[in-house]
Amino acid sequence: MLNVGKIEEGFVLDHIEAGKSLDIYHHLKLDKLDCTVAIIKNARSNKMGKKDILKVECDINTLDLDILAFIDHNITVNVIKDGDIVDKKILVLPREIHNVIKCRNPRCITSIEQGLPHIFVLADEEKEIYRCKYCEEKAGNSSAW
Amino acid sequence: MRHLMNPLDFSVEELDKLFDLANRMEADPARYAHACEGKKLATCFYEPSTRTRLSFEAAMLNLGGQVLGFSDAASSSASKGESVSDTIRVISCYADICAMRHPKEGAPMVAAERSGIPVINAGDGGHQHPTQTLTDLLTIRSLKGRLGGFTIGLCGDLKFGRTVHSLINALIRYSDIRFIFISPPELKVPDYITDMLTEKGIAYEEVIRLEDCMPDLDLLYMTRVQRERFFNEEDYVRLKDFYILDKAKLSAARADMLILHPLPRVNEISVEVDDDPRAVYFKQAKYGVYVRMALILTLLGIEE
Numbered sequence: 001m002l003n004v005g006k007i008e009e010g011f012v013l014d015h016i017e018a019g020k021s022l023d024i025y026h027h028l029k030l031d032k033l034d035c036t037v038a039i040i041k042n043a044r045s046n047k048m049g050k051k052d053i054l055k056v057e058c059d060i061n062t063l064d065l066d067i068l069a070f071i072d073h074n075i076t077v078n079v080i081k082d083g084d085i086v087d088k089k090i091l092v093l094p095r096e097i098h099n100v101i102k103c104r105n106p107r108c109i110t111s112i113e114q115g116l117p118h119i120f121v122l123a124d125e126e127k128e129i130y131r132c133k134y135c136e137e138k139a140g141n142s143s144a145w
Numbered sequence: 146m147r148h149l150m151n152p153l154d155f156s157v158e159e160l161d162k163l164f165d166l167a168n169r170m171e172a173d174p175a176r177y178a179h180a181c182e183g184k185k186l187a188t189c190f191y192e193p194s195t196r197t198r199l200s201f202e203a204a205m206l207n208l209g210g211q212v213l214g215f216s217d218a219a220s221s222s223a224s225k226g227e228s229v230s231d232t233i234r235v236i237s238c239y240a241d242i243c244a245m246r247h248p249k250e251g252a253p254m255v256a257a258e259r260s261g262i263p264v265i266n267a268g269d270g271g272h273q274h275p276t277q278t279l280t281d282l283l284t285i286r287s288l289k290g291r292l293g294g295f296t297i298g299l300c301g302d303l304k305f306g307r308t309v310h311s312l313i314n315a316l317i318r319y320s321d322i323r324f325i326f327i328s329p330p331e332l333k334v335p336d337y338i339t340d341m342l343t344e345k346g347i348a349y350e351e352v353i354r355l356e357d358c359m360p361d362l363d364l365l366y367m368t369r370v371q372r373e374r375f376f377n378e379e380d381y382v383r384l385k386d387f388y389i390l391d392k393a394k395l396s397a398a399r400a401d402m403l404i405l406h407p408l409p410r411v412n413e414i415s416v417e418v419d420d421d422p423r424a425v426y427f428k429q430a431k432y433g434v435y436v437r438m439a440l441i442l443t444l445l446g447i448e449e
């Protein structure tokens with residue numbers, strides 16, 4: 001069994017679907033941060049069988065939880081301070097996400113208009129469907145940024 | 146400031162007010178002949194559309210206003226690479242209201258976000274064409290006396306037909322409507338629409354032959370099988386004549402059934418049907434002007 005040490009301040013993102021930790025790493029732009037990140041893949045989980053875990057040692061205000069909620073709102077977010085869990089964040093689907101994914105509809109105005117953000121709006125909370133604000137293309141048919 | 150991007154932007158109550166105003170304009174056009182004096186409508190058409198553009202222009206001229214604009218992207222600054230955002234900021238300095246058609250979906254919404262004047266979506270690619278839907282609703286309401294309590298047949302290209310999808314979405318807000326979708330299997334109404342109808346408990350049927358449902362219909366909405374929606378010419382040629390409404394088929398229809406069509410017609414309605422009192426597609430074009438007049442007046446916030 002692999003052991004990864006505790007972090008002093010930052011986040012532990014637990015219950016990530018196995019194999020998705022690297023996607024989340026990139027979506028949260030952790031590669032751009034100058035901080036320690038531990039990516040644990042295929043850890044044993046009673047609940048999920050296998051899961052991924054991300055440990056990020058950073059200022060707790062640097063993480064965009066909206067993006068995380070959009071990617072997978074079942075992820076557990078533990079906030080760590082002085083080596084202890086001080087808070088557990090409940091992720092809720094954001095009403096809108098900006099520049100997280102790109103609209104892939106070639107007929108959408110976002111494909112030609114300079115400086116226009118790619119905005120997706122929560123169209124159906126129950127089915128977790130996001131649609132492009134401009135052309136209403138489903139997010140499932142859209143690509144990562 | 147209010148814009149019109151989607152036919153559902155207006156509530157049922159707001160639409161009732163708009164349609165009442167359109168009917169008053171129809172009854173007494175002289176009363177509104179100077180309502181927009183001193184106001185200018187910009188028609189920004191990045192792709193050609195004779196009917197829609199002329200209908201908007203006629204609407205503004207009928208209200209005593211003036212019109213300026215362009216009718217294709219080549220004659221606009223878009224050909225020099227100007228963004229929609231920049232164009233609308235400039236147009237906002239020249240006009241009081243803008244009707245925009247654009248081949249890119251969502252372009253009028255981008256314009257509305259940056260605009261200093263009300264923007265009307267006059268068609269954005271295969272996405273929305275709200276004033277066509279308002280025209281259809283006004284026609285039905287004026288000639289049937291109600292929106293609801295009828296069986297409507299939608300015939301032709303139900304897969305790609307933007308006007309059909311919009312009309313269905315607008316009609317489901319009214320009660321007791323039954324839909325009959327008449328199309329070849331290749332051009333069936335998309336699953337997301339039939340799923341939505343099932344979910345809402347709205348009655349619908351899908352049939353292949355126009356003759357199979359003709360006696361049941363209170364309204365028949367015909368559509369064109371558009372060449373530009375097909376990837377190859379062979380499919381287009383094979384399907385375009387699938388559903389042609391002629392006198393023989395019409396003989397099974399009710400005496401008070403109405404035939405609507407967003408136009409342009411190619412050959413899906415035989416010209417011999419034009420003189421039938423049930424054929425109201427040219428009246429529909431007239432209602433298109435009244436509804437745009439009512440819309441311009443409403444968005445400009447001009448009191449009667």
